Amino acid sequence: MDQQATLSPAAGRNRWAAVAAALVLSGCAVTSTPLTVGERQATLGADRAAMLGGQEALSGPVSLQEAMARSLKYNLDYRVKMMEEALAQRQLDLSHLDMLPKLAAGAGFTARSRDLASSSQNVATGTQSLVPSISTEKQQHTGDLSLSWNVLDFGVSYYSAQQQSDRVLILQQRQRKVAQQLMQQVREVWWQAVGAQRLQDRIDALLKETEAALADARQVEQQKLRSPLEALNYRRQLLDVVRQMGIARNNLAQAKPRLAALMNLPAGQDFQVAVPANMPVPALGLDLERMEDMALLNRPELAEARYMERIGSLETRKAMARLMPGLEFSVGQRYDSNKFLVNHSWSDAGLRVSWNLLNLFNAGTIKGSAQAQLDLAKAQRLALNMAVLTQVHVAYLDLQGRSRQFALEQELSDVEQRIFEQNRNASASGAQGRLPAILADANAVFSSLRLYQSYGDLQNAYGSLGASLGIDPLPDSAASHELPALTAAFAGAETQWQAKVSAARAAQ
Numbered sequence: 400m401d402q403q404a405t406l407s408p409a410a411g412r413n414r415w416a417a418v419a420a421a422l423v424l425s426g427c428a429v430t431s432t433p434l435t436v437g438e439r440q441a442t443l444g445a446d447r448a449a450m451l452g453g454q455e456a457l458s459g460p461v462s463l464q465e466a467m468a469r470s471l472k473y474n475l476d477y478r479v480k481m482m483e484e485a486l487a488q489r490q491l492d493l494s495h496l497d498m499l500p501k502l503a504a505g506a507g508f509t510a511r512s513r514d515l516a517s518s519s520q521n522v523a524t525g526t527q528s529l530v531p532s533i534s535t536e537k538q539q540h541t542g543d544l545s546l547s548w549n550v551l552d553f554g555v556s557y558y559s560a561q562q563q564s565d566r567v568l569i570l571q572q573r574q575r576k577v578a579q580q581l582m583q584q585v586r587e588v589w590w591q592a593v594g595a596q597r598l599q600d601r602i603d604a605l606l607k608e609t610e611a612a613l614a615d616a617r618q619v620e621q622q623k624l625r626s627p628l629e630a631l632n633y634r635r636q637l638l639d640v641v642r643q644m645g646i647a648r649n650n651l652a653q654a655k656p657r658l659a660a661l662m663n664l665p666a667g668q669d670f671q672v673a674v675p676a677n678m679p680v681p682a683l684g685l686d687l688e689r690m691e692d693m694a695l696l697n698r699p700e701l702a703e704a705r706y707m708e709r710i711g712s713l714e715t716r717k718a719m720a721r722l723m724p725g726l727e728f729s730v731g732q733r734y735d736s737n738k739f740l741v742n743h744s745w746s747d748a749g750l751r752v753s754w755n756l757l758n759l760f761n762a763g764t765i766k767g768s769a770q771a772q773l774d775l776a777k778a779q780r781l782a783l784n785m786a787v788l789t790q791v792h793v794a795y796l797d798l799q800g801r802s803r804q805f806a807l808e809q810e811l812s813d814v815e816q817r818i819f820e821q822n823r824n825a826s827a828s829g830a831q832g833r834l835p836a837i838l839a840d841a842n843a844v845f846s847s848l849r850l851y852q853s854y855g856d857l858q859n860a861y862g863s864l865g866a867s868l869g870i871d872p873l874p875d876s877a878a879s880h881e882l883p884a885l886t887a888a889f890a891g892a893e894t895q896w897q898a899k900v901s902a903a904r905a906a907q
Contacts, residue, residue, distance in 0.1 A: 451665055454469075454473055454664075455882050457664075460670075460671040460674075461589075461671070462673040462886075463585075463590075463673075463889075464887075464889035464890045466585050466662055467582050467585050467586075467889045468882055468885035468886040468888075468889055469664075470581055470585045470663075471582070471873065472885060474581060474661060474662070474663055475663060476581070477577055477581055480573060480574045480577045481574065483570055484567065484570040484571060484574055487566055487570045488567055490566075491563045491564055491566075494556065494560040495560055497552075497556035497560070498556045498557055498560065500547060501548070502544075502545075502546050503543075503544075505544075506542045506543075507541045508539075508540055509539055510537060510538045513537075514533045514535075514537060515534075515535045516532065516533045517531065517532070517533075518530065533739075534737075536737055539737045540735075541734065542733070543731055543732065543733045546729065547728065547729040548727065549725055549726070550728075551721070551723060551724070551725035551726065554720045554723075555721060558714075558717040558720065561713050562714070565707075565710050565713075566706075568706050569703045569706045572702045572703045573703065575871060576700065579866045579872060580866070581661065582873075583859065583862040583863060583866055585661050586858050586859060586861075586862045587856075587858065587859040588654060588657045590854060590855035591651075591658075591852070591855050592654040593672055593675070594851025594854075594855065595652070596655075596671065596672055596674060597674060597847075598647075598651060598844065598848055598851070601844055602644055602651070602844060605640075605644060605837070605840050605841060606641060606644050608837060609637055609640050609837055612833050612834070613634065613638065613641065616630065616637060619633075633834060636838065637837065640837060644841065647844070647845070647848055655670070678854050680805065680857070681798075681857070681861040682802070683864060687791070687792065687795060690791050690795065690868055691791055693869065693870075694787050694788065694790075694868050694869055695784060695787065696869070697868060697870060698868075698869035700783055700787065701780070704776070704780035705780065707780075708773065708776040710776075711772045711775075711776040712773055715766070715769035715773055717769075718765050718766060718769040719765075719766060721758070721765070722762050722765065723754075724752055725753045725754065726750075727751045727752075728748075728749070728750055729748065729749045730746070730747070731746065731747050732746050790867045791867045794860065797864075798864050800860075801853070801856050801857040801860040804853050805850075805853045805856075805857045808849050808850045808854075811850075812847055812849070814846075815839075815842050815843040815845075815846035816843050816846070816847075818842070818843070819836070819839040819843040821839075822836040822840075823836050823839070873885070873888060
């Protein structure tokens with residue numbers, strides 16, 4: 400029996416060792432499991448529903464303001480930025496919890512195979528002074544509830560929470576930037592869709608007429624009613640018109656799918672845009688110096704740089720706080736089921752001071768590193784200021800150039816239309832053949848295409864100038880983020896933009 404009692408603990412240890420070895424080996428046996436085709440297919444329907452669900456259906460032709468509202472509300476890239484901001488806000492809430500005291504509850508159970516027996520010996524003689532005795536049970540339960548608060552950790556957490564608060568503001572500025580870029584893209588693509596919608600029927604009619612003339616030309620060539628060279632030249636000119644019109648139609652066909660993607664409409668959905676009656680020329684009556692001031696004040700990138708600089712300053716303070724000694728207060732309530740204890744439950748309190756003395760020697764290095772980060776943030780902000788000023792000048796010159804180009808395209812389009820009318824009348828009266836009228840019609844179509852492209856470029860330059868000045872496309876007075884309210888807000892955004900420009904002009 401004594402031998403079995405002696406071997407029993409060893410056997411127990413062997414069993415535990417076998418269990419531990421099995422767990423280790425099972426951990427090493429874990430392999431990566433790629434998704435199967437069936438698993439990927441199972442999520443397709445849910446993904447499509449999540450991408451396109453909850454959207455208001457189109458009720459008519461899409462105006463520029465509605466296109467902007469739909470893009471801001473339903474565009475998936477913009478949704479990602481909004482979710483990033485929401486996540487940062489939750490992380491800020493978590494950082495506030497780091498400043499609270501730590502409240503910890505614990506419970507435990509211990510069991511031994513043998514008693515924790517011990518004896519004592521005389522220090523002077525080395526002889527045993529007490530018989531072996533125990534003061535701990537083989538099995539016991541413990542529990543505790545403690546509250547501790549470290550002043551140094553509180554200070555560091557306070558600065559970290561301020562930094563996280565600035566990071567939330569940075570994400571808000573990035574969201575502004577994404578909204579500005581998104582609205583600029585919508586403005587450009589919407590005007591391209593306007594041009595495509597206006598010219599599509601005319602291009603189709605011209606292609607139909609050209610293909611009919613081409614069929615007649617083939618018959619004329621087969622019947623040898625004209626000289627071979629004249630017939631071939633005639634066909635070549637008609638084929639060139641078909642080729643160019645086909646290229647133009649393919650390019651125009653891409654405008655609406657691009658606009659649909661920005662509005663997060665289902666791919667391939669047909670819709671119409673609300674074609675405006677005229678094409679007004681946008682302009683800003685500000686001098687460059689005032690534009691520079693507006694850009695330096697309003698650009699989201701510069702606001703982000705200022706927040707980054709403030710984060711760097713807080714990092715310096717946090718680094719200096721870590722050099723201070725740590726002071727920790729603690730109180731707790733304990734329980735132990737050990738029957739040999741006189742008091743099974745008790746309270747305790749403590750005060751502990753700790754200080755890493757090596758930080759005294761590294762203080763200069765730590766402070767210098769934090770200051771270097773702050774200096775870098777300042778230098779980056781100044782470099783960004785220069786880049787912003789350059790963008791303002793480039794956008795201003797681009798708007799002027801696009802305005803001149805649009806005026807030229809307007810006059811040229813008017814001339815081409817009048818030439819086409821003259822040739823069409825001449826062909827209708829029999830004074831000339833069909834080819835001059837077809838070529839004149841093709842030139843008029845290309846001229847109209849260049850006109851709409853030029854106006855789209857002009858609107859894009861206008862939006863680029865507004866973005867370079869940091870003017871938000873959506874006014875702050877939007878009643879809600881429902882689609883009708885957003886559309887109405889965008890309808891008044893141009894008025895608000897011009898009001899800001901007028902106020903800036905009055906302040907000059």
